[in-house]
Amino acid sequence: MSLADEQARLDAALSEARTAIPNASSTDALTDLERHFAGKRSAASAVNEAIKTLAAPERPQAGQAVQAYRAAIAELAEERRQALAAEEAATAAVTERIDLTLGAHTRPRGHLHLVTQIRRELEDIFIGLGYRVAEGPEVEDDWHNFEALNIPPAHPARSMQDTLYVHLGADEQVMLRTHTSPVQIRTMESQAPPIYVVVPGRTYRNETLDARHSPVFHQIECLAIDRHITMADLFGTIEVFVRRLFDDDTIRTRFRSDYFPYTEPSAELAVSCVFCHGSGCRVCSHTGWIELGGCGMVDPNVLTAVGLDPEEWQGFAFGFGLERLAMIRYGIDEIRTFVDNDLRFLEQY
Numbered sequence: 001m002s003l004a005d006e007q008a009r010l011d012a013a014l015s016e017a018r019t020a021i022p023n024a025s026s027t028d029a030l031t032d033l034e035r036h037f038a039g040k041r042s043a044a045s046a047v048n049e050a051i052k053t054l055a056a057p058e059r060p061q062a063g064q065a066v067q068a069y070r071a072a073i074a075e076l077a078e079e080r081r082q083a084l085a086a087e088e089a090a091t092a093a094v095t096e097r098i099d100l101t102l103g104a105h106t107r108p109r110g111h112l113h114l115v116t117q118i119r120r121e122l123e124d125i126f127i128g129l130g131y132r133v134a135e136g137p138e139v140e141d142d143w144h145n146f147e148a149l150n151i152p153p154a155h156p157a158r159s160m161q162d163t164l165y166v167h168l169g170a171d172e173q174v175m176l177r178t179h180t181s182p183v184q185i186r187t188m189e190s191q192a193p194p195i196y197v198v199v200p201g202r203t204y205r206n207e208t209l210d211a212r213h214s215p216v217f218h219q220i221e222c223l224a225i226d227r228h229i230t231m232a233d234l235f236g237t238i239e240v241f242v243r244r245l246f247d248d249d250t251i252r253t254r255f256r257s258d259y260f261p262y263t264e265p266s267a268e269l270a271v272s273c274v275f276c277h278g279s280g281c282r283v284c285s286h287t288g289w290i291e292l293g294g295c296g297m298v299d300p301n302v303l304t305a306v307g308l309d310p311e312e313w314q315g316f317a318f319g320f321g322l323e324r325l326a327m328i329r330y331g332i333d334e335i336r337t338f339v340d341n342d343l344r345f346l347e348q349y
């Protein structure tokens, strides 16, 4: 073959490359094309092989033609590589973009914990009855947790709630609140009656964890202070709230005499079993009744402690455990499942 033939072979390959390379659809396709046009089986290799068959004076020109061809292919490939990189970056900017306006980073994932769900439901019921939601500190002082609630130091009622003290100030003066009742005192100290508040919150007792007791649990407290309040108001309010909570108008409430230093008279509140409707089952230990918490008329000593005249103002209060309420409603028999963080449990509610 002549030099002219070899040149024609390179020109034909280059012309083909000028169409194919700028249309390479990806960097991988481009690498394949580079191999095709400049690799071991390309026109460039074939011409290189043929050089030795040419007449001696033509050989340098043939070598230069191959070099020029290779340079042209390399230039075409480089141009396409840069264009592809720009295209791929532009596509990635769209497909891999995190759209912050979608708000996935602010919206809670999953759902609220069962105790939070019940707490909010109760708040809604009481707000519907005209109550306000109040909160108080979890680390309390002796005055609010005990003394103003008519539980003086060394009073036997202190042993009803095994207390976790905090080493702060004088001995046994600062503690993790054992119930939500101190918020009764804080509310009456900061606000003039009439008062209608509901107080949800975390409470602590020095108790060993078992199926129904936890050292950390939640309570919800209700306090109403007004003129002419009677036990009928207490019973009526509890009945309305229990029926709304369990969405069942056939539920009955039972009040049995009990003792709390801050209410007089005091009562233990129970509801007819929501599972067997009073005939007796495992959940209610075959009694037909489920205990919810304590209640009563605010003791005159408590009103006096916060500077209210018990002749003018009366009130009622009640409090019960949120975990217990959830356990009753859903038939949960282990309180520890609330804090185990086991998704198989949490996802059910």
Ligand code: FA5
Residues within 6 Å of the ligand: 161, 178, 179, 180, 181, 205, 207, 212, 213, 214, 215, 216, 217, 218, 219, 221, 260, 263, 291, 292, 293, 294, 295, 296, 317, 318, 319, 320, 321, 322, 323, 324, 325, 335
């Ligand atoms: C009280 O704490 C009173 N302060 C309630 C009260 C308020 C009475 C206002 C009168 C007026 P008691 O200790 O019984 O009462 O607790 C109330 C409820 O909290 C119990 O019925 C139970 O549901 C829940 N509870 C108490 N201890 C625990 C515990 N260790 N773990 C889980 N729930 C508990």
